[in-house]
Structures are given as structure tokens and as C-alpha cells.
Amino acid sequence: MSTLQSSDETQEFPSITVAALQMEPRVGRKTENLEVSLRLIDEAATAGAQIVVLPELVSSGYVFSSREEAFELAEAVPGGVSTQAWENIARQRNVYVIAGLAERVGNKLYNSAVMVGPEGYIGTYRKLHLWGDEHLYFEAGDLDLPVFHTPLGRLAMIICYDGWFPEVYRLLAMQGADIVCMPTNWVPMPGQADDAMIMANTLAMANAHVNSLNIICANRVGTERGQHFVGNSIIVGADGWPLAAPGSADRQQILYADINLKASRQSRHLTTFNTVLRDRRTDIYDPMLGTGWQLPRY
Structure with missing residues (x-):
């Protein structure tokens, strides 16, 4: 795990341990997927994680054969079986x-992505930017870009292709977000060299740096109905450098890192003269990119 500041600062403002849970959901196998997710959450909590992030569409799988199949695998939020199970373990293990x-x-x-914690259901985010065949099944998100204030800092959620839009990160930063949690199902990008860092990780690092955001990216692995997923989950610090190096390309694992919010907020000052x-x-x-949102007071 990474240490971002001196021991004196740690005592004044303790580090938060976060985890990206990389796994291989199976399309249509909701019970099995949920059981694996709960086992990984429990393992991460035992290791000391306070915030854990799981992949995109982790309960249902990703590559649907039809909208009817997607509809059958979907559920209410909150109140659905997956959200309730995640709420229960969040309470039991005191984890977000x-x-x-x-x-x-x-x-x-x-x-969508859901956030739950020891206090229960916190909020929902709906993916704004749909990718590929998602347009056949899903509506574009309509809940904007909420930032949730928790005892562990200001947390936000985005999903996969949202990370290709710098406006998303900038608007979250302008709302005072500390940590962006990204469930994702990254696939290979055209022209990607086998020995190069994947594009998604490059984008996460760049956007973390220019917005002073910690970003937790939890990807999946495996091949589902012919679609390959690239793994390489990553946790990036607010200075843009990885706190947990990219994960495996093909196996389930948990990445851990320590984040100190005081140090993260201080990292917004690049020099004596410069804060992005x-x-x-x-x-x-327009400071809020024409959204009409008000700058927060924080």
C-alpha cells in the first residue's frame, strides 16, 4: 500500500484504504456473480479496505443477447436483491x-452504479455515455454527476466510457469530489500495442493529475460471448501517479491503496504559483461548462 504523507500527517488525517475488486462476472448468472462479489468484499474488508469498487454490470454480466435478457437481469435500485446484499455486507463489515x-x-x-455503506443505501449513478450495443438496451443516464458526502470524504461514481470525457472529471472536481469510483468493463482499443499501458489507464492518470482526483478503476476480466475484456484495474492518486499498479490482464485479484484526503487536496497546488x-x-x-450548476462552497 502507498503512503502519501508523513507519519505526523497520517495521525492528523488518517489514510483511507481503498480496493479495486477485479473479477469475471458470467452473463445471466446473477446468483453466482453476487456470491463472488460478496466473497471479494469480505476479503477486502478483512484486509482493511474501507472503500471497495466492483466492475460494471457485475451482477448481470455485460454481453446481452437481447433487450429482453437485459430486462430480466435488471433490478430495482434500491430494493433489488443485489443492492440489498451489498447493503447487508456493508453494514456487517463497516465498508463502503x-x-x-x-x-x-x-x-x-x-x-447504473450503486453506493452503499454502513448507514445503508447512499445513492445511484446512471451511465451518461453509452458504449456500443449498450444503446440497444439502456437509456442514457439522467441523474447528472452527483457527489456524495460521506465520513470518508466526497465520493463520486462514473462508469467505463464516461472516463473518455474530460468534462466529467472536471465537473466532479468542481463539486469538490475527493475520490472517483469507476466500475468498468474495458475492452481492447484499436491500435493498442501488446506491451503498452492500456488507453483507459492513461486517461485515468491524466484526468487524476489535471483535476487532483483519486480514481479507483475496477475492471473485469475474461471473454463473454466473444467479447474480450482487458483487466488492468488501477488505483490512481490525486497527483496522477498509480497507487496500485495496473492489475492482471486475465485473472481475478484485489488491488489495494492508501489515500490521504489532506495530502490529496494539498496536491492541487502544482507550484507556488499554479493550481489547475x-x-x-x-x-x-464557463467554469461549470454551461451546465448552470452552482460552484459549491467547501
């Missing part, structure tokens, strides 16, 4: 859980 699932709202489906968020030219462009 962020996990991806297919959410059913009437006749609509969303590719402060140095923005808001006389040239």
Missing part, C-alpha cells in the same frame, strides 16, 4: 461498496 448493475425503472433500463482548477480562464469559458 460501489458496484455496477442493470437498473430497471418501469420499462426503462439504465447501466484555480488557473482556469473562466473569463474565456
Whole structure:
């Protein structure tokens, strides 16, 4: 695990241990997927993790054969079987859980992430930017980019392809987010060399650096109905450097890192003169990118 500040600072503002839980969901096998997720959460909590992040659509699997199959595998949030199971273990193990699932709202489906903690259900995020065949099954997200205030800091959620849009990270940073939790199902990108860092990790590092955000990316592994997934889960610190190096490309594992919020917030100052968020030219462009959102007071 990484240490981000001196022992004196650690005592003043303790580190938070976080974990990215990389696993291989099986499409259609909700009971099996949920059992594996609970086992990994329990293992991470035993190792000291306080925040754990699971992959995208971890309860259902990803490659649906039809919208009917996606609808059958979706569930209510909160109140569905997966959310309830994650709530229960979060209470039992005193841990915050962020996990991806297919959410059913009437006749609509969303590719969503849920956050639960020792206090129960906290909130939901719905994927804003759909990828590939997701357009056949899901509605685009309609809950904006919420930041949830918890005893462990200001937590946000995004999902997979959302990470290709710098506006997403900037708006979360402008709302005071400390940690961005990303359930994801990364696939190979065109032109990717076998021995190079995957594009998703490069993007996570760049966006962490320019927004002073800690980012926890939990990817899946395996091949599902012909679609290969690349693993390489990563935890990136607010300075843009990996706290937990990219994970395996093909096996289940848990990555751990320590995050200190005081040190993370201090890292926003690159030099005596430069802080990226402060140095923005808001006389040239809208500070909240035209969303109409108000700058928070924090």
C-alpha cells in the first residue's frame, strides 16, 4: 500500500484504504456473480479496505443477447436483491461498496452504479455515455454527476466510457469530489500495442493529475460471448501517479491503496504559483461548462 504523507500527517488525517475488486462476472448468472462479489468484499474488508469498487454490470454480466435478457437481469435500485446484499455486507463489515448493475425503472433500463455503506443505501449513478450495443438496451443516464458526502470524504461514481470525457472529471472536481469510483468493463482499443499501458489507464492518470482526483478503476476480466475484456484495474492518486499498479490482464485479484484526503487536496497546488482548477480562464469559458450548476462552497 502507498503512503502519501508523513507519519505526523497520517495521525492528523488518517489514510483511507481503498480496493479495486477485479473479477469475471458470467452473463445471466446473477446468483453466482453476487456470491463472488460478496466473497471479494469480505476479503477486502478483512484486509482493511474501507472503500471497495466492483466492475460494471457485475451482477448481470455485460454481453446481452437481447433487450429482453437485459430486462430480466435488471433490478430495482434500491430494493433489488443485489443492492440489498451489498447493503447487508456493508453494514456487517463497516465498508463502503460501489458496484455496477442493470437498473430497471418501469420499462426503462439504465447501466447504473450503486453506493452503499454502513448507514445503508447512499445513492445511484446512471451511465451518461453509452458504449456500443449498450444503446440497444439502456437509456442514457439522467441523474447528472452527483457527489456524495460521506465520513470518508466526497465520493463520486462514473462508469467505463464516461472516463473518455474530460468534462466529467472536471465537473466532479468542481463539486469538490475527493475520490472517483469507476466500475468498468474495458475492452481492447484499436491500435493498442501488446506491451503498452492500456488507453483507459492513461486517461485515468491524466484526468487524476489535471483535476487532483483519486480514481479507483475496477475492471473485469475474461471473454463473454466473444467479447474480450482487458483487466488492468488501477488505483490512481490525486497527483496522477498509480497507487496500485495496473492489475492482471486475465485473472481475478484485489488491488489495494492508501489515500490521504489532506495530502490529496494539498496536491492541487502544482507550484507556488499554479493550481489547475484555480488557473482556469473562466473569463474565456464557463467554469461549470454551461451546465448552470452552482460552484459549491467547501
